[in-house]
Amino acid sequence: MQDLNWKKLQNGSDIRGVAIDGVPSEPVNLTPEIAQRLGQAFTTWLATKLSKAPTELQIAVGRDSRISGPTLMQGVMAGIVSLGAQVYDFAMASTPAMFMSTVTPGFDCDGAIMMTASHLPFNRNGLKFFTTQGGLGKPDITEILTLAEQxxxxxxxxxxxxxxxxxxxxxxxxxxxxxxxxxxxxxxxxQPLQGLKIIVDAGNGAGGFYANKVLEPLGADTTGSQFLDPDGMFPNHIPNPENHDAMASICEAVLANKADFGIIFDTDVDRSAAVDHQGLELNRNRLIALISAIVLKEHPGSTIVTDSITSDGLAQFIEQDLQGKHHRFKRGYKNVITEAVRLNQTGEESWLAIETSGHGAMRENYFLDDGAYLVSKLLIELAKANQSGRSLTDLIATLKEPQESREIRIKIGVDEFKAYGESVIEQLKAFVGEQSDWSLVPDNYEGIRVACSSAGEDGWFLLRLSLHDPVLPLNIESNVEGGVAKIVERLLVFLKGIESLQCNH
Structure with a gap:
């Protein structure tokens, strides 16, 4: 542990590392011993923040289905009890449930830790930390890692x-x-869901509980649900609503079982997506549109905060069809949630913060990004629609979707990638200024978003710097067939003139 680079364990507002040996070029840097010290560090940090002695604290610990979870969790709990705090072992849990343990009467935990690395490969694991105020921020994680190193x-x-x-x-x-x-x-x-067949795909993560502990008590028929049993090797597909194979699997299951609705969770259940009875994916822009329609019925005229890569059609749907306000902000679920909280503090009513990845947080639920809560909101509307002979997706019938969409990840081949990436974005702004049918989109908070107005392109693109990696993600959408290819072709003229960029287009 003397040679451990503790700072490398920080991934934004989480801690993540390699917990299982065997993957080339990925040495283990998250062991039970390191986990124990992290447990001690969180306990010490929490005691200081709450002005309590460690012996006065109650801390809950849970995990997802990863194979390294049990041993790492034992390490974390050993670290906490070594300082005299009370530990509650929640065993298999979800990330949102861990936060809820801090605000649920009868538990009232001072803090909570979830052992998870979301949808990352089987050899990874990590820690998410909560207090009654919500998830910790980047500075908090830095402080905890400093304490662990000391x-x-x-x-x-x-x-x-x-x-x-x-x-x-x-x-x-x-x-x-x-x-x-x-x-x-x-x-x-x-049993308001009686008569409805609703199937769950947990991807062998921690979300299998939703079928037998939520849907079945409500009267739903869950026959056809799949991959509910926890298995940290994720043998069927990656538990990730953004993954093509995962979404194809739940879509096929809905159609094969003639289900009314399908639900898919990521590993630790802070993200979700859905499928309607026709096998239509309800994720990304469609998911945002659907939950926005529900929220704006409850809170007319309020602001929906999304990340930067949402479509023009979604903005039009929220603002024109739903008569709400769309605030397109930055990528990163913490960024989106923090912005919604800020807007409320300044007097601008916002009840939903949601990222295209499936992270959705609601003001009525502590602005907690909770995939199970988000799905539950959809099920409420599904039950109401079923009573009145309507379809849930009638809510988004007027949503205009792009003809084509694509993401290209451009690798930056220099060590100081952030400064280099920002310089590329500035150069692109100058290039756009030379194009008669391209224009910068106003009120853009991240990278450069460009409207492409020619009839052959009719779309937009966004080039931004990745939050953590030496990558420039390029998102493109077009309302006409072949439009994305034309936009890419023109961008390549610019990109090929810049050194140290690797673009697999």
Missing amino acids: NDFAVVTTARAITERDFISVYADQLVEKIRTAVSHPENFE
Whole structure:
């Protein structure tokens, strides 16, 4: 551990590392011993923030299905109890449930830790931290890693016993009651989803509980649900709603089982997507449009905050069809959520912050990015639509979608990639200024967004710098067939003139 680069474990507002050996060029840097010290560091940090002694703290720990989870979790819990704090072992859990343990009466945890690396490969793992104020930010993670590196902890002579608690059932019950109350079925309050076949694809992550602990008590037929059993090797597909194979799998399952609705979660259930009865994917812009339609019925005229790569058709749908306000901000779910919180503090009402990746957070739910809560909101509307003979997707019937869309990731081949990437963006602005049918989109908060107005292109592109990697992601959409290729062709003229860029177009 003396040679460990603790800073390399930071990934924005999370800690992530390699926990399993065997993948070439990926040495292990997250061991049970390191996890133990991270548990001690979080406990010390939390005690300082709350002006409490470590022995006064209650901290919950949970994990997803990763094969390294059990041993790393034991390390984290050993670190916490070594300082005299009370630890609750939640075993298999979801990331949103871990936060909810800090605000649920009867648990009232001072802090919580989730062991997860979201949709990353099987050899990775990590830690997400929560207090009653929500997930920690980047500066907090930096402080915790500094404490871990210093390794100066006041260890107690007698540690408390770790207490096992079943919190995922408590959390699931909260969702069940939310749906029952919101639907308020006049004839079947207890089972408002009776008569509906709804299938879940958990991707062998932690989301399998939703089928038997939420849907079945509400009366839904979950026959055909798949990959509910936790398996950290993810043998069927990556548990990621953005993954093509994962979405194809749930779409096929919905059609094969003649289901009314399909649900897919990522590994730790902070993201989700859905599928309608015709096998239509309800993710990315469609998911945002659908939940926006629900939110703007409840809170007319309020602001929907999204990330930077949402489509022009979505903006038009929110602002013209739904009469709401669309605030297109930066990539990164923490950025989107923080911006929505800021808007509310300044007096601009915002009830939804959502990224195209499927991270969706609602003001009514602590601005917690909770895939299960988001899906539950959709199910409430599905049940209401079913009662009145409507389809859920009637809500987005007027959404205009692009004919084509594409993402190209351009690698930056220099060490100081952030400064270099910003210089490329500035050069592109000058290039755009020389094009008669291209124009900069106003009120853009990230990179450069360009409207392409010629009849053969009729679309837009956004070039931005990745949040963490030496990459310039390029997102392109067009409303005409062949339009993306034409935009790419013109951009290549610019990109080929810049050194140290690798563009696999």
